[in-house]
Each structure stands twice: as structure tokens, then as C-alpha cells.
Amino acid sequence: xxxxxxxxxxxxxxxTTITTNIASYFASRNHKTAIMDYDPQGSSxxxxxxxxxxxxxxxxxxxxxxxxxxxxxLQMYVPENTEQLVIDAPAGAEGVLLQEMVRKADFxxxxxxxxxxxxxxxxxxxxxLLLKGGIRSQATKVAxxxxxxxxxxxxxxxxxxxxxxxxxPFLTRISDSDQYILAAExxxxxxxxxxTDVAAERKEFEPIINWxxxxxxxxxxxxxxxVNFGRFRMGA
Ligand SMILES: Nc1ncnc2c1ncn2[C@@H]1O[C@H](COP(=O)(O)OP(=O)(O)O)[C@@H](O)[C@H]1O
Ligand SMILES: [Mg+2]
Numbered sequence: 299x300x301x302x303x304x305x306x307x308x309x310x311x312x313x314t315t316i317t318t319n320i321a322s323y324f325a326s327r328n329h330k331t332a333i334m335d336y337d338p339q340g341s342s343x344x345x346x347x348x349x350x351x352x353x354x355x356x357x358x359x360x361x362x363x364x365x366x367x368x369x370x371x372l373q374m375y376v377p378e379n380t381e382q383l384v385i386d387a388p389a390g391a392e393g394v395l396l397q398e399m400v401r402k403a404d405f406x407x408x409x410x411x412x413x414x415x416x417x418x419x420x421x422x423x424x425x426x427l428l429l430k431g432g433i434r435s436q437a438t439k440v441a442x443x444x445x446x447x448x449x450x451x452x453x454x455x456x457x458x459x460x461x462x463x464x465x466x467p468f469l470t471r472i473s474d475s476d477q478y479i480l481a482a483e484x485x486x487x488x489x490x491x492x493x494t495d496v497a498a499e500r501k502e503f504e505p506i507i508n509w510x511x512x513x514x515x516x517x518x519x520x521x522x523x524x525v526n527f528g529r530f531r532m533g534a
Contacts, residue, residue, distance in 0.1 A: 304387060309390075322486055332359055343360060360374065412448075442467070447474060
């Protein structure tokens, strides 16, 4: 089973949107797919309830912490034959909960919205993730995607420099598009919608798919350059 964690401490950065579109892609390609939702708001599980019966199924696992421990462990169950597990993280996860999610992950994808506040909060989050997240192996891959990018929008330059220092890839820019809102309402994703409506959205999402797809022409994992934290300041 391959596990992808979609996480950022900031709410509204696009975690659920990216999670559901990744899961929808794998399901549409006949992979046995599950979503594990750690967010008590349950947005990914709500998306699954909207999903058409004719679409390929996606298993729902609820890992939100509001319930009793025993029940939680049952609700977190993921079928043994699952090939692709996508984890949707809540905003503000830290400490033990952050480590629980991170320990499961082969891939950690961090969506970031293009405001200065979001970019700075994300840089802080990445530091926390790499220093205290308990990433279990150098083989765990970490990458960032920009989300809700408008054409007029400047600048990820400070973030991109920060990522270069850490040797973390910046995969793609996902635009601000009504198609993602439509997909969210209908329990579907851009890879399951009519291609003529979503050609641009698929193209911009594809680098995420290529990064996650085993056997696709992936870059080799690069070691994380954690020592540079102390020397680098955002905006410097
Ligand atoms: N690329 C996008 N284009 C348009 N709307 C988006 C996009 N990404 C997210 N949204 C919308 O922004 C809101 C927050 O996104 P969401 O994925 O729920 O973020 P998070 O899970 O990080 O809180 C949702 O209403 C979602 O539909
Ligand atoms: Mg969410």
C-alpha cells in the first residue's frame, strides 16, 4: 500500500481538494483506493457521500479524534487490499497527532495558498514537520504545491527559494477554478470529469500524479537539507 499524506497547518490551503482529486484519480484508474480523514470537520468523508454509485468506489476511514479510542481504531480500518491510501489532515495538527499521520506516509504533499501569510505559515510548518514530525525514513518524499493560484498572482519566489535551500520539490501551481468547486460538490475529481471541461486542470494536476505514480519517471529522492534551517530566513 502506498500512503500519501496531504497536510499543512493552515486551514483553507487545499488539503481536502488535493486529497479528493488524488483519490479520485487512483480510483478512476482502478486502483483500490481509500481516504483516511483526520479532520473532525469530515470534509473528505462528506465528499465521499456525494460520490455517484456508478463511480469506482473509494473506502472511507475516519481517523478524527473526537470519538472514543476503541471506536476510533475501528473507524480507522483500511481494507487489506488497499493500494492507494490518501490521508486528509486537519488544520493545526502538531505533536503526537502530527507524528501519527507522518509515520504512515510514504509521500507528504503540502498545498500552500498564495498569500504572504500562508507562505510564511507554511515555511514554519515545514520546519516543524522536518524537525519534529518524526518522518520515518529518508525515503519518505516531501513536496509542495501551490493552490488557488490566480493568473494575476505574483510570487512564490520567497517560498521557492526556501524550498530550494531544503532540496524540496515545488511540483505545480493549481489554479483557482470553478471545476474544483464543482468536483467537490459532486464527489468527483478532475480526472473523472469530462475532459473537454477540465483539460487545463488535469494538465496542472499531472505533476502530482507523476510524482506519486510508481514507475513513472520520478526524480530520485533527495536528502533533506535540514542543517540549513538555521541559516535561512524567509524573505531574506
Ligand atoms: N484550486 C481551487 N480552485 C477553486 N476553489 C478551491 C481550490 N482549492 C480549494 N478550493 C476551495 O477552497 C476552500 C478550501 O479548500 P479545502 O480544500 O477545503 O482546504 P483545506 O482542506 O486545506 O481546509 C473550499 O471551499 C474549496 O472548494
Ligand atoms: Mg480540509
